[in-house]
Amino acid sequence: MTVIYIILALILIFILANLIHYLLFKHKYIPVLMYHRVNNHTRDNRIRYTTHKGSGLDIDSMKVSINAFQRQLDYLIRKNYQVITMDEYLDIINNKKKGKFVAITFDDGYEDNYLYAYPLLLEREMKATIYLVTNFINSNNSLPIDKDDDFTNNKPLTWDEVREMNKNHITFGAHTLNHQFLTEINDIEVLVQEIVESKKKIEQELNIEVKSFAYPAGLYNEEIIRIVQEHYENAVITANGRIVPLFNHNPYLIEREAISRTDNLFMFKLKLWGIHRFIRKSLWYQALRRLLKWRK
Numbered sequence: 372m373t374v375i376y377i378i379l380a381l382i383l384i385f386i387l388a389n390l391i392h393y394l395l396f397k398h399k400y401i402p403v404l405m406y407h408r409v410n411n412h413t414r415d416n417r418i419r420y421t422t423h424k425g426s427g428l429d430i431d432s433m434k435v436s437i438n439a440f441q442r443q444l445d446y447l448i449r450k451n452y453q454v455i456t457m458d459e460y461l462d463i464i465n466n467k468k469k470g471k472f473v474a475i476t477f478d479d480g481y482e483d484n485y486l487y488a489y490p491l492l493l494e495r496e497m498k499a500t501i502y503l504v505t506n507f508i509n510s511n512n513s514l515p516i517d518k519d520d521d522f523t524n525n526k527p528l529t530w531d532e533v534r535e536m537n538k539n540h541i542t543f544g545a546h547t548l549n550h551q552f553l554t555e556i557n558d559i560e561v562l563v564q565e566i567v568e569s570k571k572k573i574e575q576e577l578n579i580e581v582k583s584f585a586y587p588a589g590l591y592n593e594e595i596i597r598i599v600q601e602h603y604e605n606a607v608i609t610a611n612g613r614i615v616p617l618f619n620h621n622p623y624l625i626e627r628e629a630i631s632r633t634d635n636l637f638m639f640k641l642k643l644w645g646i647h648r649f650i651r652k653s654l655w656y657q658a659l660r661r662l663l664k665w666r667k
């Protein structure tokens with residue numbers, strides 16, 4: 372019996388220590404939400420895309436329904452969140468500005484961002500940052516992830532749509548030329564081109580300065596970060612587990628919370644408040660996961 376009590380006490384201490392840690396640093400955290408698509412079409416035969424790690428990715432989970440997106444925006448308004456772009460993010464962090472901030476980001480540049488997300492954002496005068504795969508924009512090419520599906524369901528934005536949004540609170544960042552996984556590119560010239568030319572293309576089309584970059588699939592290494600650092604003010608990654616510490620201050624590894632189609636408003640709140648991240652990265656959760664894996 373005593374052993375069980377000791378284990379329980381240890382778990383409790385772990386949770387409490389984590390909680391104190393969370394409460395102490397909560398105010399330094401600005402949630403950056405990651406979306407890909409907003410639309411109401413999911414497929415019956417749920418296609419799974421094989422990711423770089425070989426695990427299946429449910430493509431439909433990246434499509435947040437129009438209703439859910441609207442509810443999430445209205446929640447932010449109700450709770451007086453100030454929505455910022457990724458161009459404003461560092462200034463707020465570095466100058467310790469006071470307020471309840473959140474950033475809304477989209478990856479890739481699908482047309483549904485313009486058709487369904489943008490009107491809802493515009494109505495509420497909310498900002499967002501869209502990371503564009505520049506060779507995808509205005510093209511008749513599907514992204515690799517959609518190659519098994521009808522192109523009409525997976526169209527990219529046009530430059531005209533991008534320009535129109537840019538006039539109304541939407542900022543753009545670069546997400547490479549072709550959405551190749553950067554860690555898999557061996558040719559340094561190609562690597563630089565993917566990172567730098569995408570920025571130049573957006574700057575040319577919009578006549579703005581592009582300050583933020585998103586690594587495709589959140590994949591990076593020292594070399595990639597070094598090139599990104601030379602050309603951008605900051606860069607975002609996807610929420611990928613323990614690689615980045617909970618309170619990380621590297622502006623080139625800004626972690627985001629992925630909002631998925633299956634998230635209800637409660638899950639959205641957990642992600643918004645940083646609690647989801649906090650749990651996922653805490654020692655006791657990691658230990659528990661390892662234990663469950665080990666038992667399988």
Ligand SMILES: [Zn+2]
Nearest residue numbers: 478479587588
């Ligand atoms: Zn992407």
